[in-house]
Amino acid sequence: xxxxxxxxxxxxxxxxxxxxxxxxxxxxxxxxxxxxxxxxxxxxxxxxxxxxxxxxxxxxxxxxxxxxxxxxxxxxxxxxxxxxxxxxxxxxxxxxxxxxxxxxxxxxxxxxxxxxxxxxxxxxxxxxxxxxxxxxxxxxxxxxxxxxxxxxxxxxxxxxxxxxxxxxxxxxxxxxxxxxxxxxxxxxxxxxxxxxxxxxxxxx
Numbered sequence: 001x002x003x004x005x006x007x008x009x010x011x012x013x014x015x016x017x018x019x020x021x022x023x024x025x026x027x028x029x030x031x032x033x034x035x036x037x038x039x040x041x042x043x044x045x046x047x048x049x050x051x052x053x054x055x056x057x058x059x060x061x062x063x064x065x066x067x068x069x070x071x072x073x074x075x076x077x078x079x080x081x082x083x084x085x086x087x088x089x090x091x092x093x094x095x096x097x098x099x100x101x102x103x104x105x106x107x108x109x110x111x112x113x114x115x116x117x118x119x120x121x122x123x124x125x126x127x128x129x130x131x132x133x134x135x136x137x138x139x140x141x142x143x144x145x146x147x148x149x150x151x152x153x154x155x156x157x158x159x160x161x162x163x164x165x166x167x168x169x170x171x172x173x174x175x176x177x178x179x180x181x182x183x184x185x186x187x188x189x190x191x192x193x194x195x196x197x198x199x200x201x202x203x204x
Contacts, residue, residue: 013051015041017065020058025103028110029059060118063111066104067122073097074156077134083141084198091159091190098167099183105167131156147198162190 005013019040023032034055038048052058073093077086098105116123131153138152166173166186173182 009051012041012043012047015043016048016051016058017062020062021103021107024059024062025107029055029114056118063108063119064122066108067119067127069101069104070097070108071127071130074130074134077137079137079140083138083146084195087138087147087155087159087198088191088194091163091194092187094159094163095166095183095187095190098163098165102167102170105164109164109168145200148200150198159194162193 016037019037019042020032022040023036026032027036032055034045034048037055037058038045041048052061073090076093077090079086111118135152135156138147138150138155141147142149142152166182177185
């Protein structure tokens, strides 16, 4: 039976992953080095290697932690709640993540653009299972006439793309909007967009 990590070990692991996020999001996986991560973490390279044996191990651990964070907003979608309120709640949670975790979003996007070499198994495993589960909920809502007809998988893809855009293309968004905070306008726009899309049409 392995011992629970000490507070120092937990602190060092957290410092390494935080440093990895900083370095990887700035230089990409190929452009980053263990020396850069160790320096950012305030640790020696041998000390870093005690916790993670390679750059690849740090990157994979970071992506796995990130995927857990990414899944949580969708897990909160409650099949017993009001359908439109539940879906809009998911939209706003995803938008909040783009505001609060922009580096994580860009790191994740870069991994996907590279073909997901480190987390392909997670994407076809727990991510797919969760999306299929929630798509089934969306389909039941549609069949009950509680939301307008939609393709549930593509609805989820649309939510991902329209919310994560504000993290992955933050520089472009802010260049166009100038000094305006994009998030308030984005929240109102996406609320209107999805509410109109999902509200069932009244029978003539």
